[in-house]
Amino acid sequence: MQDFNNKVAVITGGASGVGRSLAFALGRRGAKIAVGDVDKSAMEQVRADLAAENIEAIVEFCDVTSVESLSDLADKTESAFDHIDLVFANAGIGAGESGAMWDYSEKDWQWCLNVNMWGVINSIRAFMPRLIARNAEAHFVVTGSGNGALLVYPDQPIYTASKAAVHAITENLHYQVQAAQSPVKVSALFPGPHVVDTGLFNSGRVRPQELKKDVEGNESGISSVEDMKKMCEEFGIELQTTHPDEVAEMAVAGLQKDAFWLLATTPETDAKIRARADMILNRETPVPNMVGA
Ligand SMILES: NC(=O)c1ccc[n+]([C@@H]2O[C@H](COP(=O)([O-])OP(=O)(O)OC[C@H]3O[C@@H](n4cnc5c(N)ncnc54)[C@H](O)[C@@H]3O)[C@@H](O)[C@H]2O)c1
DSSP states (O other): OOOOTTOEEEEETTTSHHHHHHHHHHHTTTOEEEEEESOHHHHHHHHHHHHHTTOOEEEEEOOTTOHHHHHHHHHHHHHHHSSOSEEEEOOOOOOOOOSOGGGSOHHHHHHHIIIIIHHHHHHHHHHHHHHHHHTSSEEEEEEOOHHHHTBOOSSOHHHHHHHHHHHHHHHHHHHHHHHTTOSEEEEEEEOOSSEEOSGGGGGGGGOOGGGOOOSTTOOOOOOSHHHHHHHHHHTTOOOOEEOHHHHHHHHHHHHTTTOSEEEOOOHHHHHHHHHHHHHHHTTOOOOOOOTTO
16 A cells, blocks of 8 residues: 555554554554544543644544444444545553463453454454455554564563464464455554563553452563663663654555565564574474563
8 A cells, every 4th residue: 555645544552652653654644543442541642642733533442352342443433434444453462471370360361362362353353344345455454563473482471372363363364365365455563673662561551440460479560661671671681662653654664565574673583583493493492582682
């Protein structure tokens, strides 16, 4: 898709971080934006900020754990802007994991898989039939993570599992739209190349009351990128970060080439991916990677 002017983009989790940056990157190129999110104060802020830049937008409460909520967002977008050209299944959370997975609260698993994995499945079910039926150029973009899709970092098993599933779903979706000879393109967006400075590490702010942690002592103690930097310093690692606007620009540039992989890496990450492939091919016992190392 070369030209985003007058295109209609739906962005889940669009009130903060990567989603918010995508809203501005596309809006500044003339796209009409539909943001769905659950964080009411961030929604108010993004609504005001988009209006201040004269970007045509609707901002709606939409919980990606509910397919009905996503269908409602799709209906509202079509009522406001007639049709949909781009969908970003982007909403995601970090469960604040720490310690042994066998001691985790079941609610950590439920919340993270509900949002990260079922959020993508529900988004596919709510939006893909509309994109397929329209039979016009369109993009369905899923925000995954290298942690799960490409590598297995050792400290967040639920998040990693959710993103491994998300990647398998995204790649299959790509194969299926191709097999159906649909003009819809599927892309996998990997925020990076470094840890992206967003609200992800403070996801507890949008955690539903009924899924609050019910096990003490497995809090990660990390609620911001700053906390993560401090933790890395203790291990002698200087954590580099990426601004979410950079991720949005990388995504836009990739979409202009109809790319599947919206992936920016560093030579260090590339080396880890190669080492992982070699480890599998050589049947070596896995050793853990460190974030930022
Ligand atoms: N920050 C990183 O370094 C990084 C790295 C790789 C992947 N990601 C992925 O990027 C995506 C965006 O996250 P971010 O880093 O911008 O974090 P963020 O917290 O800034 O933004 C996520 C948004 O999703 C919303 N959200 C949470 N639960 C929701 C629900 N049930 N329904 C609808 N919206 C919901 C939040 O309110 C928030 O506005 C996520 O899928 C995340 O896993 C982030």
